[in-house]
Amino acid sequence: MTFAVIQMVSQDDVQANLVTAYxxxxxxxxxxxxxxxxxxxxxxxxxxxxxxxGQAEALGTGPVLLWLSRSAQALGLWIVAGTIPLPPDDQPHAKPRACCLVISDKGERVARYDKLHLFNADVDDRQGSYREGDHYAAGQDIVVVDTPVGRLGLTVCYDLRFPELYTALREAGAELIAAPSAFTAITGEAHWDILIRARAIETQCYILAAAQGGLHPRGRETWGHSAIIDPWGRILEESSTGEAVIVGQRDTVQQQELRKRMPITQHRRFGFTTLPLPGAS
Structure with a gap:
């Protein structure tokens, strides 16, 4: 059960980024x-x-969705497509969501997750202020999907700071959780490693943390350090900055034994809701 996470230093040229990603x-x-x-x-x-x-993709005139389907088929891969701006399926002219798609090796879309938590924060870096909500609407649903490497929960970047989402994904049967991200250099240095390891420990899931890592247009700098974390919180593989491809394998027996020896889902004393609060979208 081999999987990989990819680190990029994407720019604002869509076609060039697609060439690099392929x-x-x-x-x-x-x-x-x-x-x-x-x-x-x-x-x-x-x-x-x-x-x-996003509107071009929704209307069928953009390059990305077609590229994803063809790339998955050509390479025989299931692709968790980081995020792309994409409006709701039935509202092509609506405000886009930060959308994470899962494409099967047949080129078919098998899942869509719209980022629940939008990064509206001030950071002491060259950009200073991040207002994701100005450009995107928040999602409303948690998503777990069956894949060849196991049952996969979907999250994106800022979601890492909200452990209740990860608990909900574990309750929904997640065995691995994807966390495509673009942490700033400052917040990443402070919190990235702690967050991805904590989310693995709390859920007893593999965390597949694919990050941006370098310098981007208009002075933005991202932390990188893409990693694969096992259910015990160990870093199996990790990059630094720049482009990277890191590969790991899921040990299903070890994961099952860990969950049996330490059955945290049975020990939980606090209830939670698996749905966002009203008005989250």
Whole structure:
């Protein structure tokens, strides 16, 4: 059960990013991966008009969805497509969501997750202020999907700071959780490693943390350090910055034994809701 996470340094040129992503997907396939996670904003980061990108895809005139389908088929991969701006399926002219798609090796879309928690925060870096909500609407649903490497929960970046989402995914049967991300250099240095390891420990899931890692348009800098974390919280593989392809394998017996020896889902004393609060969208 081999999987991979890809690290990129995406720019605002969609076609150039797709060329880079395909080259890295080829490397993952050559290493035996069956499922690959691309980072958040792999198509374009810092693009001035994400709504236009999303609307073109929704109307069938954009390059990304067709590229995803063809790439998955050509390489025999399941692709967790980081995020792309995409409006709701039935509202092509609506405000886009930060959408994570799962594409099967047949080129078919098998799942869609719209990022629940939008990054509206001030950071002491060159950009200073991040207002994701100005460009995107928040999602409303948790998503878990069956894949060749196990039952996969979907999250994106800022979601890592909300452990209740990860608990809900575990309760929904997740065995692995994807976390395509674009953490800033400052927040990443402070919190990235702690968060991805904590989410693995709390859920007893593999965390597939695919990140952006480098310099982007308009002075944005991301932390990188993409990693694969096992259910005990160990870092199995990790990169630093720049492009990277890291590969790992799921040990199903070890994971099952851990969950049996320490049955945290049975020990939980606090209830929670698996749905976002009213008005979250």
């Amino acid at each position: 080259r890295l997907l080829e490397q993952a396939a050559s290493k035996g991966a069956k499922l690959v996670v691309l980072p958040e904003n792999f198509v374009a980061i810092g693009h001035v008009n994400p709504a236009a990108l």
